[in-house]
Amino acid sequence: MDIIVCAKNVPDVAEADLNISDKGTDIDKEDLVFGINDWDNYAIEEAVLLKEKYGGTVTAITVGNEDDEEVLRRCLAMGADRAIRIEADDISRFDSFVISKILSRVVKDLQFDLIFTGVLAEDDYYGMVGMMMAEELNINHANMITALEIEDGKARTTSELEGGLGEVSLIELPALLTIQTGINEPRYVSILGIRKAAKKELKTIELPDLGISDEELSPRTIIEEAFLPPETEGAEILAGDPDKISSDLIEILKKKGVME
Amino acid sequence: MSELFVIVEHRLGEIRDITFEMLWKAGELAETLSSNLTAILIGHEVNSIAEKISDRADKIIIFDDEGLKNFNADIYKEIISRLIEESKPTLTLIGNTSWGMELAPCLSIRAGLPLATDCIDIISKNGNLIAQRQMYSGKIFANVSFAESDGYILTIRSGIFPTDRIGDRQAQIVQKDFPLKDITVKKNFIEFVETAAGDVDITQAELLISVGRGIGEEDNITIVKELAEALNGILSCSRPIVDKNWLPKYLQVGTSGKSVTPKVYIAVGISGAFQHLAGISGAGTVIAINKDPKAPIFRTADYGIVGDLFKIVPVLKDKILEVKKGG
Numbered sequence: 244m245d246i247i248v249c250a251k252n253v254p255d256v257a258e259a260d261l262n263i264s265d266k267g268t269d270i271d272k273e274d275l276v277f278g279i280n281d282w283d284n285y286a287i288e289e290a291v292l293l294k295e296k297y298g299g300t301v302t303a304i305t306v307g308n309e310d311d312e313e314v315l316r317r318c319l320a321m322g323a324d325r326a327i328r329i330e331a332d333d334i335s336r337f338d339s340f341v342i343s344k345i346l347s348r349v350v351k352d353l354q355f356d357l358i359f360t361g362v363l364a365e366d367d368y369y370g371m372v373g374m375m376m377a378e379e380l381n382i383n384h385a386n387m388i389t390a391l392e393i394e395d396g397k398a399r400t401t402s403e404l405e406g407g408l409g410e411v412s413l414i415e416l417p418a419l420l421t422i423q424t425g426i427n428e429p430r431y432v433s434i435l436g437i438r439k440a441a442k443k444e445l446k447t448i449e450l451p452d453l454g455i456s457d458e459e460l461s462p463r464t465i466i467e468e469a470f471l472p473p474e475t476e477g478a479e480i481l482a483g484d485p486d487k488i489s490s491d492l493i494e495i496l497k498k499k500g501v502m503e
Numbered sequence: 504m505s506e507l508f509v510i511v512e513h514r515l516g517e518i519r520d521i522t523f524e525m526l527w528k529a530g531e532l533a534e535t536l537s538s539n540l541t542a543i544l545i546g547h548e549v550n551s552i553a554e555k556i557s558d559r560a561d562k563i564i565i566f567d568d569e570g571l572k573n574f575n576a577d578i579y580k581e582i583i584s585r586l587i588e589e590s591k592p593t594l595t596l597i598g599n600t601s602w603g604m605e606l607a608p609c610l611s612i613r614a615g616l617p618l619a620t621d622c623i624d625i626i627s628k629n630g631n632l633i634a635q636r637q638m639y640s641g642k643i644f645a646n647v648s649f650a651e652s653d654g655y656i657l658t659i660r661s662g663i664f665p666t667d668r669i670g671d672r673q674a675q676i677v678q679k680d681f682p683l684k685d686i687t688v689k690k691n692f693i694e695f696v697e698t699a700a701g702d703v704d705i706t707q708a709e710l711l712i713s714v715g716r717g718i719g720e721e722d723n724i725t726i727v728k729e730l731a732e733a734l735n736g737i738l739s740c741s742r743p744i745v746d747k748n749w750l751p752k753y754l755q756v757g758t759s760g761k762s763v764t765p766k767v768y769i770a771v772g773i774s775g776a777f778q779h780l781a782g783i784s785g786a787g788t789v790i791a792i793n794k795d796p797k798a799p800i801f802r803t804a805d806y807g808i809v810g811d812l813f814k815i816v817p818v819l820k821d822k823i824l825e826v827k828k829g830g
């Protein structure tokens with residue numbers, strides 16, 4: 244079972260105070276901490292689990308700059324055999340369409356039974372690279388996978404639908420699956436593990452060497468303006484020390500009829 | 504006259520709300536663009552679904568066939584790309600749902616049309632099309648324009664537009680056939696599976712205390728559980744808590760979990776991603792405890808507490824027990 248996993252390095256914005264960059268089309272990322280896209284973390288884990296069961300290889304791929312190699316090192320530490328980075332200093336000039344073109348071009352030359360991407364990237368929230376690749380490569384596909392089994396050269400997949408419903412399908416390999424969070428429990432990666440994995444192959448490909456036409460590298464969507472959410476009335480903030488806040492909150496709970 | 508396409512989403516014989524929401528927005532756009540609004544309905548025995556939207560579109564194109572009983576992105580893609588080729592619609596709207604997220608990117612490549620996903624608004628000004636969407640977990644909004652093209656595909660976030668009828672239309676029904684045997688089906692539908700029910704039903708709760716990723720570690724959930732117990736409320740959670748297997752799926756609130764309607768919903772360490780908020784739109788009063796003043800949850804909550812949950816929750820619990828004992 245040869246598996247390719249596409250993974251992206253994304254900034255953690257959970258508790259960050261975001262500012263719009265000078266250009267006005269993205270955020271300032273200088274002070275942010277980057278890490279593997281949550282969905283891709285589940286995707287690499289799923290690939291490694293399958294490899295441990297059936298043998299084969301796992302290849303991790305990213306389109307990004309040198310700093311983004313961090314995401315590949317993590318994948319290697321988790322059990323990938325080799326990694327490929329397509330050098331692109333500023334991927335924000337690309338949209339997901341272009342990224343999918345680049346990734347498709349690279350995987351065309353590789354051997355694979357399965358390709359995994361995440362359902363979506365935490366930063367751009369597009370959720371389209373995976374299925375665009377499937378169409379580009381003309382291979383079978385299934386979306387938002389929360390359970391996966393391999394039987395007789397076929398993948399038995401459960402796709403998550405709204406409202407807690409799952410859709411079970413059977414598809415022939417090779418196939419591209421977009422992996423949903425919760426499908427497994429991604430293993431812990433230690434600094435030592437990352438250091439040990441440094442011996443593994445990490446190849447860099449220059450974008451021009453892929454021979455993709457300029458036309459294909461021109462984005463179909465352009466961010467004209469990025470901005471902070473428009474002001475809304477918002478919540479009434481309860482201020483004070485925990486004691487005062489608690490008293491105020493208890494009054495509210497009483498008023499709303501959920502506390503005597 | 505130019506045309507707008509809306510792809511009807513339905514499941515197990517029921518039309519999905521997202522279809523009405525798309526028809527609302529498309530109805531509005533059809534006015535500004537002086538376009539015809541065409542709904543595309545693919546399925547089997549779908550007349551009752553067509554009836555539900557007959558006053559919301561100018562035309563309904565129906566593909567009805569036994570082989571179309573279940574959604575299949577490959578088949579939808581073939582049928583719709585052929586229709587796009589024939590009528591060159593300015594816009595094709597698809598729900599940003601699990602099915603739509605599989606279909607739209609495939610269709611975009613197949614038909615060679617630009618795609619913007621998860622749009623929360625569509626603005627057409629002086630012939631320019633702008634899609635509004637969110638990035639970075641809803642903390643940033645973006646206006647997106649498109650490369651020049653004959654048409655565009657947009658997927659629409661659920662729960663943004665009204666489900667009401669807009670304008671006055673009487674749909675012409677057009678039945679069409681598609682040579683299904685020409686399509687190699689690459690994915691075979693087996694069955695639907697439901698989340699196992701648990702010992703509590705959060706959809707029935709009057710008071711929910713919900714825990715999110717801000718809790719940090721599994722063992723810490725105890726403090727939120729104790730708060731729930733002190734209040735005689737029910738413990739629920741956001742998705743990451745279920746993904747980590749810390750709590751069972753039937754306690755999850757949101758699009759892929761349950762929609763809840765408590766009198767009061769207390770969100771502890773939950774950022775307020777739209778997939779979560781979609782599950783609490785029916786809640787009476789929402790109270791959020793979060794240490795990030797910019798967390799999107801504060802935009803929808805009625806009351807907010809900006810601070811460390813580990814400092815607030817235990818004090819709140821003690822105070823509640825004290826009040827109860829005293830009262």
Ligand SMILES: Cc1cc2nc3c(=O)[nH]c(=O)nc-3n(C[C@H](O)[C@H](O)[C@H](O)COP(=O)(O)OP(=O)(O)OC[C@H]3O[C@@H](n4cnc5c(N)ncnc54)[C@H](O)[C@@H]3O)c2cc1C
Pocket residue numbers: 257258362363714715716717718740741742743744755756757758759760761771772773774775776777778779782792793794795798810811812813
């Ligand atoms: C198809 C799909 C379906 C989905 N369905 C659902 C769904 O049904 N339900 C759902 O919930 N999500 C769903 N999600 C996931 C959703 O996008 C978010 O990832 C998720 O809701 C985030 O959960 P959270 O708020 O608990 O975590 P985070 O977004 O990580 O937020 C944690 C919050 O805790 C705060 N915090 C951290 N430490 C503290 C502290 N000490 N004190 C106070 N606050 C603190 C942080 O400031 C942050 O705001 C879905 C996603 C997809 C793609």
Ligand SMILES: Nc1ncnc2c1ncn2[C@@H]1O[C@H](COP(=O)(O)O)[C@@H](O)[C@H]1O
Pocket residue numbers: 249250251280282283304305306307334339342359360361362363364365367368369370371372373
């Ligand atoms: N620059 C990138 N390098 C490698 N994989 C990517 C990149 N961008 C997106 N992906 C993959 O595509 C998925 C969906 O991304 P998106 O369509 O941008 O939301 C991610 O989860 C990754 O698996």
